[in-house]
Amino acid sequence: MFLNKIQMWASDSTEDNVLVLFGPAGTGKSSILNECARAFKSKGRLASSFVFARATPREPYRVFTTLLRDLADRNPSFKKALVDAIRSDSSLRESHDCAALFELLVQLLSDLHTIGSIVLVIDALDEC
Numbered sequence: 001m002f003l004n005k006i007q008m009w010a011s012d013s014t015e016d017n018v019l020v021l022f023g024p025a026g027t028g029k030s031s032i033l034n035e036c037a038r039a040f041k042s043k044g045r046l047a048s049s050f051v052f053a054r055a056t057p058r059e060p061y062r063v064f065t066t067l068l069r070d071l072a073d074r075n076p077s078f079k080k081a082l083v084d085a086i087r088s089d090s091s092l093r094e095s096h097d098c099a100a101l102f103e104l105l106v107q108l109l110s111d112l113h114t115i116g117s118i119v120l121v122i123d124a125l126d127e128c
Contacts, residue, residue, distance in 0.1 A: 002021075002032050003032065003035055003036060003039060006019065006021075006032075006036050007036075007039065007040075010040070010045070010117050010119055011116075011117065013117065021033065029123070030051075030123050030124065033121050033123045034123075036119070036121060037049045037119075037121045040119045040121075045116065045117065045118055045119050046118075046119050046121065047067075047070060047071050047074055047075075047118040047119060047120050048066060048067045048070030048071060048074075048120050048121070049070075049120075049121040049122075049123075050062075050063045050066045050067065050120075050121070050122050050123070051122075051123040051124055052122075052123070052124040052125060052126075052127040053124065053127065054124070054127045059096070060098050061095070061096040061097070061098050061101055063122060064098060064101035064102055064104075064105055065101065067105055067120055068082060068101070068104070068105055068108070071108070071109075071112075074118075075112065075114070077112070077113075078108055078112055081108050081111060082104075082108060085104055085107075085108070092104060
């Protein structure tokens with residue numbers, strides 16, 4: 001049920017760009033997101049997936065570096081724009097500044113042209 005609704009949301013360009021799945025611990029949110037990631041990956045629409053793990057150090061900047069890397073691996077024009085951005089501001093190469101990395105991600109995504117929607121899955125944000 002949730003998977004179908006999420007897939008319909010991702011296919012509808014008139015919907016909001018962000019979908020947040022929330023609820024109490026232990027209600028299956030991670031299972032739903034795992035299944036969504038698999039489904040979108042099989043359709044070639046999963047751009048990136050990131051899970052904040054309770055057992056790992058809290059390094060929130062890693063969500064942005066992972067999303068940027070995965071998008072660059074998937075899309076040559078995104079990769080070129082990322083390389084150009086890093087060349088013009090070398091501090092981005094080693095940055096742990098979430099605000100700067102988020103701004104870079106949003107800027108590069110706003111210039112990205114794709115056929116159909118792409119999906120970024122972020123799970124366990126509350127573990128950050």
